Amino acid sequence: MFTLLVKPRPKLSEKRPSLKALSDTHGGKYTVQSGIIPGETRDYWLIMESFHALPTGGMTRSAQIHRSWGMINQNREKTFRRLKVFSLVYLLEGEGLFSDERGKTDQPIRAGDLLCLFPDVGHVYCPLPGTRWNEINIEFSGPAFSAWTGTDLLDPAEPIRRLAPMDYWLGRFHESVLPLAKKGLEPALADTGRLIALIAEMCSTWIRPHSDHAMEWIHTARAWLIDLPTTVPLNLVEAAKALGLGEQAYRKKFKRLCGVSPTTFRSRHLIEQACHELCGTDRGIKDIAYSLGFRTEFYFFRRFRQITGLSPGEYRRRATQ
Incomplete structure:
Protein backbone atom coordinates (compact mmCIF):
# COMPACT_ATOMS: atom_id res chain seq x y z
CA MET A 1 0.00 0.00 0.00
CA PHE A 2 2.69 2.54 0.97
CA THR A 3 5.23 2.91 -1.81
CA LEU A 4 6.83 6.28 -1.03
CA LEU A 5 10.42 6.20 0.23
CA VAL A 6 11.75 9.22 2.08
CA LYS A 7 14.65 10.14 4.29
CA PRO A 8 14.04 9.80 8.05
CA ARG A 9 12.61 12.93 9.62
CA PRO A 10 14.00 14.41 12.84
CA LYS A 11 12.42 13.36 16.13
CA LEU A 12 9.14 14.99 17.05
CA SER A 13 9.50 18.01 19.28
CA GLU A 14 7.91 18.22 22.70
CA LYS A 15 5.86 21.40 22.26
CA ARG A 16 2.97 20.30 24.46
CA PRO A 17 2.83 18.83 27.99
CA SER A 18 4.09 15.27 28.28
CA LEU A 19 1.47 12.53 28.35
CA LYS A 20 2.67 11.48 31.79
CA ALA A 21 2.08 15.00 33.10
CA LEU A 22 -1.40 15.04 31.53
CA SER A 23 -2.18 11.63 33.04
CA ASP A 24 -0.98 12.75 36.48
CA THR A 25 -3.24 15.80 36.24
CA HIS A 26 -6.40 14.37 34.71
CA GLY A 27 -6.34 10.60 35.24
CA GLY A 28 -6.35 7.70 32.82
CA LYS A 29 -3.43 5.30 32.45
CA TYR A 30 0.00 6.25 31.09
CA THR A 31 2.42 3.61 29.80
CA VAL A 32 5.58 3.40 27.72
CA GLN A 33 5.03 0.69 25.13
CA SER A 34 7.45 -1.27 22.98
CA GLY A 35 7.45 -4.32 20.74
CA ILE A 36 6.35 -3.08 17.32
CA ILE A 37 9.68 -1.53 16.27
CA PRO A 38 12.71 -3.21 17.90
CA GLY A 39 14.46 -0.93 20.35
CA GLU A 40 11.90 1.88 20.08
CA THR A 41 9.04 2.94 22.35
CA ARG A 42 5.96 5.11 22.24
CA ASP A 43 4.18 7.09 24.97
CA TYR A 44 0.59 5.88 25.35
CA TRP A 45 -2.07 7.62 27.45
CA LEU A 46 -5.30 5.65 27.67
CA ILE A 47 -7.65 8.45 28.63
CA MET A 48 -10.80 6.35 29.00
CA GLU A 49 -12.25 2.98 28.09
CA SER A 50 -15.74 1.63 28.67
CA PHE A 51 -17.31 -1.75 27.95
CA HIS A 52 -20.80 -0.62 29.02
CA ALA A 53 -22.35 1.01 25.98
CA LEU A 54 -25.37 3.26 26.45
CA PRO A 55 -28.48 2.26 24.45
CA THR A 56 -28.30 5.53 22.53
CA GLY A 57 -24.55 5.26 21.99
CA GLY A 58 -21.48 6.89 23.42
CA MET A 59 -17.70 6.95 23.71
CA THR A 60 -16.01 3.59 24.19
CA ARG A 61 -12.31 4.45 24.15
CA SER A 62 -9.94 7.39 23.79
CA ALA A 63 -6.15 7.60 23.77
CA GLN A 64 -3.41 10.10 23.03
CA ILE A 65 -0.17 8.71 21.63
CA HIS A 66 3.22 10.37 21.18
CA ARG A 67 5.80 8.89 18.81
CA SER A 68 3.15 6.58 17.38
CA TRP A 69 3.99 4.12 14.64
CA GLY A 70 0.36 3.95 13.52
CA MET A 71 -0.69 0.74 11.78
CA ILE A 72 2.79 -0.26 10.64
CA ASN A 73 2.14 -4.00 10.96
CA GLN A 74 -0.99 -3.93 8.77
CA ASN A 75 0.87 -1.83 6.23
CA ARG A 76 3.72 -4.31 6.09
CA GLU A 77 1.29 -7.15 5.62
CA LYS A 78 -0.74 -5.19 3.05
CA THR A 79 -3.97 -5.79 5.00
CA PHE A 80 -6.83 -3.51 5.97
CA ARG A 81 -8.19 -3.17 9.50
CA ARG A 82 -11.97 -3.11 10.06
CA LEU A 83 -13.46 -1.60 13.19
CA LYS A 84 -16.87 -2.29 14.69
CA VAL A 85 -17.12 1.32 15.87
CA PHE A 86 -16.61 4.86 14.60
CA SER A 87 -13.20 6.39 15.24
CA LEU A 88 -11.76 9.91 14.91
CA VAL A 89 -7.96 10.15 14.70
CA TYR A 90 -6.52 13.68 14.88
CA LEU A 91 -2.87 14.09 13.88
CA LEU A 92 -0.94 16.50 16.08
CA GLU A 93 2.58 16.18 14.65
CA GLY A 94 4.15 14.33 11.74
CA GLU A 95 2.91 13.12 8.37
CA GLY A 96 2.08 9.88 6.59
CA LEU A 97 -0.25 8.12 4.17
CA PHE A 98 -3.78 6.75 4.31
CA SER A 99 -5.56 4.09 2.23
CA ASP A 100 -8.99 2.47 2.43
CA GLU A 101 -11.04 -0.06 0.50
CA ARG A 102 -13.32 2.63 -0.94
CA GLY A 103 -10.63 3.78 -3.37
CA LYS A 104 -8.37 6.07 -1.35
CA THR A 105 -4.78 4.95 -2.02
CA ASP A 106 -1.65 6.44 -0.42
CA GLN A 107 -3.40 9.72 0.38
CA PRO A 108 -0.96 12.18 2.03
CA ILE A 109 -1.89 13.14 5.61
CA ARG A 110 -0.20 15.55 7.98
CA ALA A 111 -0.55 17.30 11.32
CA GLY A 112 -3.95 19.00 11.49
CA ASP A 113 -5.70 16.27 9.49
CA LEU A 114 -8.58 14.30 10.98
CA LEU A 115 -9.11 10.69 9.91
CA CYS A 116 -12.79 9.67 10.03
CA LEU A 117 -13.04 5.89 10.27
CA PHE A 118 -16.29 3.99 9.89
CA PRO A 119 -17.59 0.60 11.06
CA ASP A 120 -16.66 -2.27 8.72
CA VAL A 121 -14.79 -0.02 6.26
CA GLY A 122 -11.27 -1.39 5.76
CA HIS A 123 -8.42 1.10 6.16
CA VAL A 124 -4.72 1.43 6.94
CA TYR A 125 -2.61 4.44 7.93
CA CYS A 126 0.83 5.09 9.39
CA PRO A 127 3.65 7.65 9.36
CA LEU A 128 6.07 7.95 6.49
CA PRO A 129 8.87 5.37 6.60
CA GLY A 130 11.47 6.17 9.23
CA THR A 131 9.23 8.67 11.05
CA ARG A 132 6.63 8.79 13.83
CA TRP A 133 3.68 11.03 14.62
CA ASN A 134 1.57 12.25 17.57
CA GLU A 135 -2.18 11.66 17.62
CA ILE A 136 -5.32 11.66 19.73
CA ASN A 137 -8.25 9.38 18.96
CA ILE A 138 -11.82 8.77 20.09
CA GLU A 139 -13.85 5.62 19.41
CA PHE A 140 -17.65 5.67 19.71
CA SER A 141 -20.73 3.76 18.60
CA GLY A 142 -24.51 3.79 18.69
CA PRO A 143 -27.55 5.15 16.87
CA ALA A 144 -26.95 8.68 18.16
CA PHE A 145 -23.98 8.92 15.78
CA SER A 146 -25.44 7.15 12.76
CA ALA A 147 -27.56 10.26 12.17
CA TRP A 148 -24.32 12.22 11.70
CA THR A 149 -23.22 10.12 8.71
CA GLY A 150 -23.65 11.68 5.26
CA THR A 151 -22.56 14.44 2.90
CA ASP A 152 -20.86 17.33 4.77
CA LEU A 153 -21.12 15.25 7.96
CA LEU A 154 -19.12 12.11 8.84
CA ASP A 155 -18.83 11.01 5.24
CA PRO A 156 -17.18 7.65 4.30
CA ALA A 157 -16.40 9.20 0.91
CA GLU A 158 -14.32 11.92 2.65
CA PRO A 159 -12.29 10.13 5.34
CA ILE A 160 -9.66 12.89 5.56
CA ARG A 161 -10.71 16.29 6.89
CA ARG A 162 -8.72 19.37 7.86
CA LEU A 163 -9.08 20.99 11.30
CA ALA A 164 -7.14 24.12 12.27
CA PRO A 165 -5.85 25.68 14.43
CA MET A 166 -4.56 22.48 16.07
CA ASP A 167 -4.31 23.77 19.65
CA TYR A 168 -7.97 24.76 19.54
CA TRP A 169 -9.15 21.39 18.26
CA LEU A 170 -6.89 19.43 20.62
CA GLY A 171 -8.54 21.43 23.41
CA ARG A 172 -11.98 20.49 22.08
CA PHE A 173 -11.02 16.80 22.00
CA HIS A 174 -9.82 17.09 25.61
CA GLU A 175 -13.02 18.84 26.67
CA SER A 176 -14.98 15.88 25.29
CA VAL A 177 -12.99 13.05 26.88
CA LEU A 178 -11.12 14.31 29.96
CA PRO A 179 -14.19 14.26 32.26
CA LEU A 180 -14.14 10.46 31.77
CA ALA A 181 -10.45 10.09 32.66
CA LYS A 182 -11.24 9.93 36.37
CA LYS A 183 -11.09 6.41 37.76
CA GLY A 184 -14.42 4.63 38.08
CA LEU A 185 -16.50 6.93 35.86
CA GLU A 186 -18.68 5.38 33.17
CA PRO A 187 -20.01 7.37 30.18
CA ALA A 188 -23.40 9.03 30.63
CA LEU A 189 -25.69 10.79 28.19
CA ALA A 190 -24.07 14.09 29.10
CA ASP A 191 -20.77 12.70 27.79
CA THR A 192 -22.47 11.60 24.56
CA GLY A 193 -23.85 15.13 24.26
CA ARG A 194 -20.37 16.64 24.49
CA LEU A 195 -19.12 14.38 21.69
CA ILE A 196 -22.13 15.18 19.51
CA ALA A 197 -21.46 18.88 20.07
CA LEU A 198 -17.84 18.34 18.99
CA ILE A 199 -18.95 16.50 15.84
CA ALA A 200 -21.51 19.20 15.06
CA GLU A 201 -18.85 21.89 15.38
CA MET A 202 -16.47 19.97 13.13
CA CYS A 203 -19.15 19.45 10.50
CA SER A 204 -20.05 23.14 10.48
CA THR A 205 -16.35 23.88 9.96
CA TRP A 206 -16.20 21.60 6.91
CA ILE A 207 -19.28 23.21 5.41
CA ARG A 208 -18.06 26.73 6.06
CA PRO A 209 -14.41 26.81 7.22
CA HIS A 210 -13.85 29.06 10.22
CA SER A 211 -11.10 31.63 10.36
Whole structure:
Protein backbone atom coordinates (compact mmCIF):
# COMPACT_ATOMS: atom_id res chain seq x y z
CA MET A 1 0.00 0.00 0.00
CA PHE A 2 2.69 2.54 0.97
CA THR A 3 5.23 2.91 -1.81
CA LEU A 4 6.83 6.28 -1.03
CA LEU A 5 10.42 6.20 0.23
CA VAL A 6 11.75 9.22 2.08
CA LYS A 7 14.65 10.14 4.29
CA PRO A 8 14.04 9.80 8.05
CA ARG A 9 12.61 12.93 9.62
CA PRO A 10 14.00 14.41 12.84
CA LYS A 11 12.42 13.36 16.13
CA LEU A 12 9.14 14.99 17.05
CA SER A 13 9.50 18.01 19.28
CA GLU A 14 7.91 18.22 22.70
CA LYS A 15 5.86 21.40 22.26
CA ARG A 16 2.97 20.30 24.46
CA PRO A 17 2.83 18.83 27.99
CA SER A 18 4.09 15.27 28.28
CA LEU A 19 1.47 12.53 28.35
CA LYS A 20 2.67 11.48 31.79
CA ALA A 21 2.08 15.00 33.10
CA LEU A 22 -1.40 15.04 31.53
CA SER A 23 -2.18 11.63 33.04
CA ASP A 24 -0.98 12.75 36.48
CA THR A 25 -3.24 15.80 36.24
CA HIS A 26 -6.40 14.37 34.71
CA GLY A 27 -6.34 10.60 35.24
CA GLY A 28 -6.35 7.70 32.82
CA LYS A 29 -3.43 5.30 32.45
CA TYR A 30 0.00 6.25 31.09
CA THR A 31 2.42 3.61 29.80
CA VAL A 32 5.58 3.40 27.72
CA GLN A 33 5.03 0.69 25.13
CA SER A 34 7.45 -1.27 22.98
CA GLY A 35 7.45 -4.32 20.74
CA ILE A 36 6.35 -3.08 17.32
CA ILE A 37 9.68 -1.53 16.27
CA PRO A 38 12.71 -3.21 17.90
CA GLY A 39 14.46 -0.93 20.35
CA GLU A 40 11.90 1.88 20.08
CA THR A 41 9.04 2.94 22.35
CA ARG A 42 5.96 5.11 22.24
CA ASP A 43 4.18 7.09 24.97
CA TYR A 44 0.59 5.88 25.35
CA TRP A 45 -2.07 7.62 27.45
CA LEU A 46 -5.30 5.65 27.67
CA ILE A 47 -7.65 8.45 28.63
CA MET A 48 -10.80 6.35 29.00
CA GLU A 49 -12.25 2.98 28.09
CA SER A 50 -15.74 1.63 28.67
CA PHE A 51 -17.31 -1.75 27.95
CA HIS A 52 -20.80 -0.62 29.02
CA ALA A 53 -22.35 1.01 25.98
CA LEU A 54 -25.37 3.26 26.45
CA PRO A 55 -28.48 2.26 24.45
CA THR A 56 -28.30 5.53 22.53
CA GLY A 57 -24.55 5.26 21.99
CA GLY A 58 -21.48 6.89 23.42
CA MET A 59 -17.70 6.95 23.71
CA THR A 60 -16.01 3.59 24.19
CA ARG A 61 -12.31 4.45 24.15
CA SER A 62 -9.94 7.39 23.79
CA ALA A 63 -6.15 7.60 23.77
CA GLN A 64 -3.41 10.10 23.03
CA ILE A 65 -0.17 8.71 21.63
CA HIS A 66 3.22 10.37 21.18
CA ARG A 67 5.80 8.89 18.81
CA SER A 68 3.15 6.58 17.38
CA TRP A 69 3.99 4.12 14.64
CA GLY A 70 0.36 3.95 13.52
CA MET A 71 -0.69 0.74 11.78
CA ILE A 72 2.79 -0.26 10.64
CA ASN A 73 2.14 -4.00 10.96
CA GLN A 74 -0.99 -3.93 8.77
CA ASN A 75 0.87 -1.83 6.23
CA ARG A 76 3.72 -4.31 6.09
CA GLU A 77 1.29 -7.15 5.62
CA LYS A 78 -0.74 -5.19 3.05
CA THR A 79 -3.97 -5.79 5.00
CA PHE A 80 -6.83 -3.51 5.97
CA ARG A 81 -8.19 -3.17 9.50
CA ARG A 82 -11.97 -3.11 10.06
CA LEU A 83 -13.46 -1.60 13.19
CA LYS A 84 -16.87 -2.29 14.69
CA VAL A 85 -17.12 1.32 15.87
CA PHE A 86 -16.61 4.86 14.60
CA SER A 87 -13.20 6.39 15.24
CA LEU A 88 -11.76 9.91 14.91
CA VAL A 89 -7.96 10.15 14.70
CA TYR A 90 -6.52 13.68 14.88
CA LEU A 91 -2.87 14.09 13.88
CA LEU A 92 -0.94 16.50 16.08
CA GLU A 93 2.58 16.18 14.65
CA GLY A 94 4.15 14.33 11.74
CA GLU A 95 2.91 13.12 8.37
CA GLY A 96 2.08 9.88 6.59
CA LEU A 97 -0.25 8.12 4.17
CA PHE A 98 -3.78 6.75 4.31
CA SER A 99 -5.56 4.09 2.23
CA ASP A 100 -8.99 2.47 2.43
CA GLU A 101 -11.04 -0.06 0.50
CA ARG A 102 -13.32 2.63 -0.94
CA GLY A 103 -10.63 3.78 -3.37
CA LYS A 104 -8.37 6.07 -1.35
CA THR A 105 -4.78 4.95 -2.02
CA ASP A 106 -1.65 6.44 -0.42
CA GLN A 107 -3.40 9.72 0.38
CA PRO A 108 -0.96 12.18 2.03
CA ILE A 109 -1.89 13.14 5.61
CA ARG A 110 -0.20 15.55 7.98
CA ALA A 111 -0.55 17.30 11.32
CA GLY A 112 -3.95 19.00 11.49
CA ASP A 113 -5.70 16.27 9.49
CA LEU A 114 -8.58 14.30 10.98
CA LEU A 115 -9.11 10.69 9.91
CA CYS A 116 -12.79 9.67 10.03
CA LEU A 117 -13.04 5.89 10.27
CA PHE A 118 -16.29 3.99 9.89
CA PRO A 119 -17.59 0.60 11.06
CA ASP A 120 -16.66 -2.27 8.72
CA VAL A 121 -14.79 -0.02 6.26
CA GLY A 122 -11.27 -1.39 5.76
CA HIS A 123 -8.42 1.10 6.16
CA VAL A 124 -4.72 1.43 6.94
CA TYR A 125 -2.61 4.44 7.93
CA CYS A 126 0.83 5.09 9.39
CA PRO A 127 3.65 7.65 9.36
CA LEU A 128 6.07 7.95 6.49
CA PRO A 129 8.87 5.37 6.60
CA GLY A 130 11.47 6.17 9.23
CA THR A 131 9.23 8.67 11.05
CA ARG A 132 6.63 8.79 13.83
CA TRP A 133 3.68 11.03 14.62
CA ASN A 134 1.57 12.25 17.57
CA GLU A 135 -2.18 11.66 17.62
CA ILE A 136 -5.32 11.66 19.73
CA ASN A 137 -8.25 9.38 18.96
CA ILE A 138 -11.82 8.77 20.09
CA GLU A 139 -13.85 5.62 19.41
CA PHE A 140 -17.65 5.67 19.71
CA SER A 141 -20.73 3.76 18.60
CA GLY A 142 -24.51 3.79 18.69
CA PRO A 143 -27.55 5.15 16.87
CA ALA A 144 -26.95 8.68 18.16
CA PHE A 145 -23.98 8.92 15.78
CA SER A 146 -25.44 7.15 12.76
CA ALA A 147 -27.56 10.26 12.17
CA TRP A 148 -24.32 12.22 11.70
CA THR A 149 -23.22 10.12 8.71
CA GLY A 150 -23.65 11.68 5.26
CA THR A 151 -22.56 14.44 2.90
CA ASP A 152 -20.86 17.33 4.77
CA LEU A 153 -21.12 15.25 7.96
CA LEU A 154 -19.12 12.11 8.84
CA ASP A 155 -18.83 11.01 5.24
CA PRO A 156 -17.18 7.65 4.30
CA ALA A 157 -16.40 9.20 0.91
CA GLU A 158 -14.32 11.92 2.65
CA PRO A 159 -12.29 10.13 5.34
CA ILE A 160 -9.66 12.89 5.56
CA ARG A 161 -10.71 16.29 6.89
CA ARG A 162 -8.72 19.37 7.86
CA LEU A 163 -9.08 20.99 11.30
CA ALA A 164 -7.14 24.12 12.27
CA PRO A 165 -5.85 25.68 14.43
CA MET A 166 -4.56 22.48 16.07
CA ASP A 167 -4.31 23.77 19.65
CA TYR A 168 -7.97 24.76 19.54
CA TRP A 169 -9.15 21.39 18.26
CA LEU A 170 -6.89 19.43 20.62
CA GLY A 171 -8.54 21.43 23.41
CA ARG A 172 -11.98 20.49 22.08
CA PHE A 173 -11.02 16.80 22.00
CA HIS A 174 -9.82 17.09 25.61
CA GLU A 175 -13.02 18.84 26.67
CA SER A 176 -14.98 15.88 25.29
CA VAL A 177 -12.99 13.05 26.88
CA LEU A 178 -11.12 14.31 29.96
CA PRO A 179 -14.19 14.26 32.26
CA LEU A 180 -14.14 10.46 31.77
CA ALA A 181 -10.45 10.09 32.66
CA LYS A 182 -11.24 9.93 36.37
CA LYS A 183 -11.09 6.41 37.76
CA GLY A 184 -14.42 4.63 38.08
CA LEU A 185 -16.50 6.93 35.86
CA GLU A 186 -18.68 5.38 33.17
CA PRO A 187 -20.01 7.37 30.18
CA ALA A 188 -23.40 9.03 30.63
CA LEU A 189 -25.69 10.79 28.19
CA ALA A 190 -24.07 14.09 29.10
CA ASP A 191 -20.77 12.70 27.79
CA THR A 192 -22.47 11.60 24.56
CA GLY A 193 -23.85 15.13 24.26
CA ARG A 194 -20.37 16.64 24.49
CA LEU A 195 -19.12 14.38 21.69
CA ILE A 196 -22.13 15.18 19.51
CA ALA A 197 -21.46 18.88 20.07
CA LEU A 198 -17.84 18.34 18.99
CA ILE A 199 -18.95 16.50 15.84
CA ALA A 200 -21.51 19.20 15.06
CA GLU A 201 -18.85 21.89 15.38
CA MET A 202 -16.47 19.97 13.13
CA CYS A 203 -19.15 19.45 10.50
CA SER A 204 -20.05 23.14 10.48
CA THR A 205 -16.35 23.88 9.96
CA TRP A 206 -16.20 21.60 6.91
CA ILE A 207 -19.28 23.21 5.41
CA ARG A 208 -18.06 26.73 6.06
CA PRO A 209 -14.41 26.81 7.22
CA HIS A 210 -13.85 29.06 10.22
CA SER A 211 -11.10 31.63 10.36
CA ASP A 212 -8.59 31.77 13.21
CA HIS A 213 -10.48 34.84 14.44
CA ALA A 214 -13.73 32.84 14.61
CA MET A 215 -11.98 30.07 16.57
CA GLU A 216 -10.59 32.61 19.01
CA TRP A 217 -14.06 34.13 19.39
CA ILE A 218 -15.83 30.86 20.20
CA HIS A 219 -13.05 29.86 22.58
CA THR A 220 -13.55 33.13 24.46
CA ALA A 221 -17.35 32.76 24.37
CA ARG A 222 -17.23 29.20 25.74
CA ALA A 223 -14.74 30.21 28.43
CA TRP A 224 -17.02 33.08 29.51
CA LEU A 225 -19.89 30.65 30.08
CA ILE A 226 -17.71 28.09 31.86
CA ASP A 227 -16.18 30.73 34.16
CA LEU A 228 -19.57 32.19 35.07
CA PRO A 229 -20.20 31.33 38.76
CA THR A 230 -22.65 28.44 39.01
CA THR A 231 -24.98 30.41 41.26
CA VAL A 232 -25.23 33.33 38.80
CA PRO A 233 -28.10 32.96 36.27
CA LEU A 234 -27.13 33.23 32.61
CA ASN A 235 -27.99 36.63 31.21
CA LEU A 236 -27.70 36.51 27.42
CA VAL A 237 -27.66 40.32 27.13
CA GLU A 238 -24.64 40.52 29.45
CA ALA A 239 -22.93 37.60 27.70
CA ALA A 240 -23.44 39.24 24.32
CA LYS A 241 -22.15 42.58 25.62
CA ALA A 242 -19.01 40.88 26.97
CA LEU A 243 -18.36 39.53 23.45
CA GLY A 244 -19.10 42.85 21.78
CA LEU A 245 -22.38 41.85 20.10
CA GLY A 246 -26.11 42.31 20.43
CA GLU A 247 -28.05 39.44 21.97
CA GLN A 248 -29.50 38.03 18.74
CA ALA A 249 -26.19 38.23 16.86
CA TYR A 250 -24.42 36.58 19.81
CA ARG A 251 -26.88 33.68 19.98
CA LYS A 252 -26.67 33.06 16.21
CA LYS A 253 -22.87 33.25 16.09
CA PHE A 254 -22.45 30.99 19.12
CA LYS A 255 -24.72 28.30 17.73
CA ARG A 256 -23.13 28.49 14.27
CA LEU A 257 -19.62 28.06 15.65
CA CYS A 258 -20.33 25.73 18.59
CA GLY A 259 -23.22 23.65 17.28
CA VAL A 260 -25.51 24.38 20.26
CA SER A 261 -27.08 27.50 21.76
CA PRO A 262 -25.42 29.34 24.69
CA THR A 263 -28.27 28.25 26.97
CA THR A 264 -27.86 24.57 26.03
CA PHE A 265 -24.08 24.78 26.43
CA ARG A 266 -24.48 26.33 29.88
CA SER A 267 -27.07 23.74 30.95
CA ARG A 268 -24.86 20.83 29.85
CA HIS A 269 -21.92 22.33 31.72
CA LEU A 270 -23.94 22.62 34.95
CA ILE A 271 -25.30 19.08 34.66
CA GLU A 272 -21.77 17.83 33.97
CA GLN A 273 -20.67 19.47 37.23
CA ALA A 274 -23.61 17.79 38.96
CA CYS A 275 -22.53 14.39 37.58
CA HIS A 276 -19.06 14.87 39.05
CA GLU A 277 -20.55 15.83 42.43
CA LEU A 278 -22.89 12.84 42.43
CA CYS A 279 -20.06 10.43 41.64
CA GLY A 280 -17.30 11.93 43.75
CA THR A 281 -19.06 13.16 46.89
CA ASP A 282 -21.82 12.13 49.29
CA ARG A 283 -23.48 15.55 49.21
CA GLY A 284 -27.25 15.56 49.14
CA ILE A 285 -28.97 16.02 45.79
CA LYS A 286 -30.83 19.12 46.99
CA ASP A 287 -27.58 20.68 48.19
CA ILE A 288 -25.92 19.99 44.83
CA ALA A 289 -28.88 21.48 42.96
CA TYR A 290 -28.80 24.72 44.93
CA SER A 291 -25.00 25.02 44.73
CA LEU A 292 -25.29 24.91 40.92
CA GLY A 293 -27.86 27.69 40.80
CA PHE A 294 -31.06 25.65 40.36
CA ARG A 295 -33.75 27.45 42.32
CA THR A 296 -35.89 24.37 42.87
CA GLU A 297 -35.10 20.69 43.24
CA PHE A 298 -37.90 19.90 40.77
CA TYR A 299 -36.32 21.99 38.00
CA PHE A 300 -32.92 20.41 38.67
CA PHE A 301 -34.44 16.91 38.40
CA ARG A 302 -36.16 17.82 35.13
CA ARG A 303 -33.05 19.30 33.48
CA PHE A 304 -30.88 16.45 34.74
CA ARG A 305 -33.20 13.83 33.24
CA GLN A 306 -33.51 15.77 29.95
CA ILE A 307 -29.73 15.72 29.49
CA THR A 308 -28.70 12.36 30.99
CA GLY A 309 -31.88 10.27 30.66
CA LEU A 310 -31.72 9.42 34.38
CA SER A 311 -32.76 11.01 37.64
CA PRO A 312 -29.88 12.24 39.86
CA GLY A 313 -30.49 9.37 42.28
CA GLU A 314 -30.45 6.75 39.51
CA TYR A 315 -27.27 8.27 38.07
CA ARG A 316 -25.53 8.14 41.47
CA ARG A 317 -26.57 4.52 42.09
CA ARG A 318 -25.31 3.38 38.68
CA ALA A 319 -22.08 5.31 38.97
CA THR A 320 -21.25 3.89 42.41
CA GLN A 321 -22.17 0.27 41.69
